[in-house]
Amino acid sequence: MEFSSHSRVWVYQSDRKLTDAETLQIQVLLDNFTTGWAAHNNQLKAKAEIKYNRFLILFVDESQAGASGCSIDKSVNFMKQLEQQFGINLFDRFNLAYRSGEEILSVPRNQFEELLKQGKITSDTIVFNNLAQTLADLQTKWEVPFKDSWHKQLFGDLVVA
Structure with a gap:
């Protein structure tokens, strides 16, 4: 799936390096999330990647449908669930x-x-x-x-x- 250079991204940094097993598990969960991610009942052209076993990155190509406040809230809540499930912190900007x-x-x-x-x-x-x-x-x-x-x-x- 090709994404425009103007696609929106959200970078979440884990406070620790994820194990290879955690990375595989989280990637499956991210794929499931982005497959069903929608804004105002419009499927978002979205994907997620994990870089360096530390950074979780969401991509949305808004050429088809833009991410709305509600859809962004859903992604934040999803990331918070990952934090709980894997004992990581993805929101520490310091x-x-x-x-x-x-x-x-x-x-x-x-x-x-x-x-x-x-x-x-x-x-x-x-x-x-x-x-x-x-x-x-x-x-x-x-x-x-x-x-x-x-x-x-x-x-x-x-x-x-």
């Missing part, structure tokens, strides 16, 4: 993800600040912009160096030169 070598780590904001001060996160460290709103954003602005992210605006003065 849990920040970054690459450390080949590994993706996430830490609370205060720990992220400490890692910056210690030089363990640098201006070139890849961070994840979970605020991406479209597929185009996801493809070009999701995994970016710290220096090119919104993180710089908030934490830029903590970067060790």
Whole structure:
């Protein structure tokens, strides 16, 4: 199924890496959800992916039917059910993800600040912009160096030169 670059996306970051078994289970649940996801009785052209065993991403191509407030609420409630079922947190916006070598780590904001001060996160460290709103954003602005992210605006003065 092809999706327009203007398709809406919602990125949910788990507070921990999911096991391979959890990822498979969650993907089945996501597929079932997106297959039946509708707005005002119109089936949404939707899909979901799990990236790096950590990020749950919903996609809706609104060229056929747009996501409504009620349909978005349904997706949020579904994500909250996943949180309960798998013992994860998908709504902690102060849990920040970054690459450390080949590994993706996430830490609370205060720990992220400490890692910056210690030089363990640098201006070139890849961070994840979970605020991406479209597929185009996801493809070009999701995994970016710290220096090119919104993180710089908030934490830029903590970067060790």
